[in-house]
Amino acid sequence: MRIAILDDYQNVARELADWDSLDAELHVFTEHIADEDELVRRLAGFDVVVAMRERTPFPESVLSRLPDLRLLVTTGRRNASIDVAAARRHGILVCGTGYVSHPTVELTWALILAACRHLPTELRAMREGGWQSTLGVGLRGRTLGVLGLGRLGSQVAKIGQAFGMRTIAWSHNLTPARAAEHGVTAVSKDELLASSDVLTVHLVLSERTRGLLGAAELAAMKPTALLVNTSRGPIVDTDALVRALRDGVIAGAALDVYDEEPLPADHPLRSLPNAVLTPHIGFVTRDTYEVFYRDAVADIAAFRKGEPVRVLEP
Numbered sequence: 001m002r003i004a005i006l007d008d009y010q011n012v013a014r015e016l017a018d019w020d021s022l023d024a025e026l027h028v029f030t031e032h033i034a035d036e037d038e039l040v041r042r043l044a045g046f047d048v049v050v051a052m053r054e055r056t057p058f059p060e061s062v063l064s065r066l067p068d069l070r071l072l073v074t075t076g077r078r079n080a081s082i083d084v085a086a087a088r089r090h091g092i093l094v095c096g097t098g099y100v101s102h103p104t105v106e107l108t109w110a111l112i113l114a115a116c117r118h119l120p121t122e123l124r125a126m127r128e129g130g131w132q133s134t135l136g137v138g139l140r141g142r143t144l145g146v147l148g149l150g151r152l153g154s155q156v157a158k159i160g161q162a163f164g165m166r167t168i169a170w171s172h173n174l175t176p177a178r179a180a181e182h183g184v185t186a187v188s189k190d191e192l193l194a195s196s197d198v199l200t201v202h203l204v205l206s207e208r209t210r211g212l213l214g215a216a217e218l219a220a221m222k223p224t225a226l227l228v229n230t231s232r233g234p235i236v237d238t239d240a241l242v243r244a245l246r247d248g249v250i251a252g253a254a255l256d257v258y259d260e261e262p263l264p265a266d267h268p269l270r271s272l273p274n275a276v277l278t279p280h281i282g283f284v285t286r287d288t289y290e291v292f293y294r295d296a297v298a299d300i301a302a303f304r305k306g307e308p309v310r311v312l313e314p
Contacts, residue, residue, distance in 0.1 A: 001022070001024040001025065001047045001048060001300075001304070002024065002025045002027070002045060002046045002047050002048070003019075003022070003024050003025065003026050003027070003046065003047070003048040003049075003050065003300065004027050004028075004029060004042075004043055004046040004048070004049045004050070005026070005027070005028045005029065005049075005050045005052075006029050006033070006049060006050065006051050006052060006055065006056050007029065007030075007032055007051070007052040007055040007056055008028050008029065008030050008052065009030060009032075010030075010284075011028065011030045012289060013028055013050075013289075013293050014026070014028060016286070016289050016290050016292075016293045016294070017290070017293035017294045017296065017297045018294075018297060019297060021297065021301070022297060022300055022301060022304075024048075024300075027046070029042070032055060032056070032262060033056065036061060036062055039056065039062060040062060040065045040066065043066055043069070044066070044068070045068050046066075046068060046069060047068060047069065047070050047071065048069075048070065048071045048072075048073065048300055048303075049066075049069060049071075049072050049073070050073045050075070050293075050296045051072065051073065051074045051075070051079065051081075051082070052075050052292070053074070053075055053076055053079065053283065054079055054080060054081040055081075055261065056081070057081040057082070058072060058081065058082045058083060058087070059083050059086070060083050060086035060089075060090075063083065063086050063087050063090050063092060064086070064090055066090075066092075069090075069092050070091070070092060070093065070303075071092070071093050071094075071095065071299070071300065071303045071308075072087060072092055072093070072094045072095075073094075073095050073096070073097065073296045073299045073300065074094065074095070074096055074097070074312070075096075075097050075099075075292035075293075075295075075296065076096060076097060076099045076283075076292070077096045077097075077098075077099055077310075078096065078312070079094075079096070079312075080205055082094060082312075084312050084313065084314045085314035088314055093303065093308055093311060094311070094312045095299040095303070095308060095309065095310045095311055095312060096295075096299075096310045096312050097291065097292050097294075097295030097296055097299065097310065098291045098292075098295050099283075099288070099291065099292075100287055100288050100291055101151050101152050101155065102155070102287075103282060103283055103284075103285040103287060103288055104152055104230055104282035104283055105152055105155040105156055105159070107230055107256060107278070107281065107282045108152075108156050108200060108202075108228060108230045108282070109156070109159055111228055111230065111254035111255075111256065111276055111278065112139075112198055112200070112226070112228055112254060114254065114276050115226050115228075115252050115253075115254040115276045116136055116137045116138075116139065116198075116226065117134075117136040117137075118134035118136060119276075120276055121133065121134055121273075122134060137197075137224075139160075139163045139164070139165055139198075140163060140164035140165065141164060141165070141166075142165055142166070142197040142198065143165065143166045143167075143168060143195050143196050143197045143198075144156075144157065144160035144165040144166070144167045144168070144196065144197070144198050144200065145168050145169070145170075145192045145193075145195065145196025145197075145198065145199040145200070146160075146167065146168070146169040146184065146200055146202060147169070147170060147171065147192065147199060147200065147201045147202060147203060147212075147213075148169075148171045148201065148202035148203035148204075148231070149169040149171060149174055149178070149179055149182060149184060149202070150171075150202060150203075150204075152202045152230075152231075153169065153200075153202035154182045154184075156200055156202060157169065157182055157183070157184050158182065158183075160198075161183055165198075166185075167182075167183065167184045167185070168184065168185045168186075168187045168191070168192060168195060168196070169184045169185070169186060169187070169192070170186065170187055170188065170189045170191075170192040171203065172208065174186050190220065193217055193220040193221050194220055194221070194222070196221065196222070196225055197222065197224065197225055197226070198225070198226045198228060199221065199225060199226070199227050199228065200228040200229075200230070201213070201227075201228065201229040201230070201231045201235055201236065202230070202231050203231055203232075203235055204231075204232075205231070205232035205234055205235060209232075209235050210234050210235065211234065211235070211236075211237050212235050212236075213227070213235060213236045213237065213240075213241075214237040214240050215237065215240040215243070215244070218240055218241065218244040218249055218250055219244070219249055221249075221250050222250070223248060223249065223250060223251065224250075224251050225250045225251060226250070226251060226252050226253065226254060227241070227250055227252075227253045227254070228253070228254045228255075229253070229254075229255050229256065229257055230255075230256040230257060230282045231257060232257050233255075233257040233258040233259045233260075233261070234259050238258070238259050238269070241253060241269075242268050242269060242272070245272050245274050245275055246272065251274060252274040252275065252276070253274070253275050253276070254275075254276040254277075255269070255275065255276070255277055255278070256277075256278045256279075256280055256281060256282050257280055257282075258280070261279075261280055262279065263277070263279070295310070
């Protein structure tokens, strides 16, 4: 059996799980392969591929050209970048792994605090021999707006409450009773936009949420507001966000996710002083990776025995 592990940017997969137990030929790809033709060429002859989250898409145009592939393991419980139905048509089983959510919650607050206290600017100044030059914004008494009060959003709200923030939320299916369970007030989308001092996004990317925050929505926010996105890049219209940040429509953004990843070196977001950016590291912790790779090994072993586990359905 030949196994390919994709997008192991930190080159840690081998040390975080017992791959030797599979007695298989293992190849680790540490560099992202963006071109479909090159991806197909590099994966030719592999029986199993382990994909790291949504870093490498697997549409039918790729799956149909991998005749040797029998098992595709995605880290996490879902992967919008894999055409599971197409995989099934081509005789490829898709399995998932466990996942832990707290690292993304923690990074969300790291970004909020970094942006509110201008940490990138102050850290850079300290390294360059300078001293304080910015005026931070406190959180107590301000309003935290949560766009999507699910598993992650509710944890983010709880931390906001610990900071003494008023917490409000909206999503398509959120009810007042469900919000109240978390000590949060359910509001309309318009009120969420107009009232939030910090608006943080925690929605699953779908046709309903793609582009949910565009130019009109950003214009409806306070000019002093901070937009935080650790969910999925396409939920926010990137072009509209760049314009809003350049024109001062909102005060700032703190982002961990983007339309295109890795984010191109010349992307305009990288040059905006009011954008705090991290390279999609919300889930990138040892805790999470240990779960991912341990479960991937278990998925492969179960598949080999003819007893697959954590199978994803189309």
